[in-house]
Amino acid sequence: MAAIDVSNADQRTAAPTPAGRRKKGGGVWWRHALALLALVFALFPILFIVSSAFNNAGTLSTSGLMPTRFGTDNFKDLFADPARPYWTWFKNSMIISVVSTIATLFLGACAAYSFSRLRWTGRRTGLLAILLLQMFPAVLAFGALYITFANVGNVLPAVGLNTLAGLILVYLGGAMGSNIWLLKGYFDTVPKELDEAAYIDGASHARIFFTITLRLVTPILATVAMLAFVGLWGEFLLASIFLTDVNQQTLAVGLWQTRNADVNRYFGQFVAGAVIASIPVVLVYLSLQKQLIGGLTQGSVK
CATH class of the missing domain: 1.10.3720.10 (MetI-like)
Known part of the structure; x- marks a missing residue:
């Protein structure tokens, strides 16, 4: 009986299986996704403004997330x-x-x-x-x-x-x-x-x-x-x-x-x-x- 109790105790204290770990951490991914979405939402206007500032085209219609003509003409004109x-x-x-x-x-x-x-x-x-x-x-x-x-x-x-x-x-x-x-x-x-x-x-x-x-x-x-x-x-x-x-x-x-x-x-x-x-x-x-x-x-x- 002592041997059986020891084996049961070992099973109870054994490390969780990979499937158990995945199940336990399965609800965390959406938090990271939400944080990433908030970060993108906050950085989007900043990236757009900085990109437009270094876009030599210098107009609203040609602005985007990446400058089409990189340069500092906007600063010189200003x-x-x-x-x-x-x-x-x-x-x-x-x-x-x-x-x-x-x-x-x-x-x-x-x-x-x-x-x-x-x-x-x-x-x-x-x-x-x-x-x-x-x-x-x-x-x-x-x-x-x-x-x-x-x-x-x-x-x-x-x-x-x-x-x-x-x-x-x-x-x-x-x-x-x-x-x-x-x-x-x-x-x-x-x-x-x-x-x-x-x-x-x-x-x-x-x-x-x-x-x-x-x-x-x-x-x-x-x-x-x-x-x-x-x-x-x-x-x-x-x-x-x-x-x-x-x-x-x-x-x-x-x-x-x-x-x-x-x-x-x-x-x-x-x-x-x-x-x-x-x-x-x-x-x-x-x-x-x-x-x-x-x-x-x-x-x-x-």
Whole structure:
């Protein structure tokens, strides 16, 4: 009986047969197929745009997944066109995105620190007001913003319509709400005992904020900076309303006008400019992707 029991135990612990392994893993193939399909769906427009940018034919009707006449004529035509100052648009977009991102980050961090660490009258009301204002459709405010800055430009031309400074001010006001809530959620995770220890040593609120708190919330700062930069880099609606001079326009507005002039004729220049415009966004994502994951996951809960 002992020999029979041992043999049965050996049979039960024996490795599964190849047929059993195939049956066990038979339901996995569709997951790989679905992932491959999603990858192809995501890469198809990118491949089409890059192929069209390096297609010397330069028209929409001759574009495809593989360039028929490989070359860089589209880039040369884009840079040589005096009516479409591409690098001026690139510079304007970079100035607006970088300055607005830095200002948004500083103002949002200061406001979030105040809401998270300080106790003052109207604190809860202020948080709820910011949340409610974010529910207001931003498109409905475009008319009011246009009239406001048109009147401001009569007094202060440097921050009126068709100026980069005026557009930056508009962007700063629209980005505060969501950023303050996101930053505050992360600031709440920093132990308050660190502040109390610094108070005992004689540190002020400003010193604690700049020397201690900001260093501990680097992931959320990188997250907000990346989201703000990417959003401002491709913003079109407000930029098309505020910037009418061709030398003051951003990349999004300038490239749209290039395409809108003659879709078939200028399609090569349009996609060539779009390929170059995507480089800063890709670099920002690649450099800050770790901070993005950490900032969103840790700041989402208190």
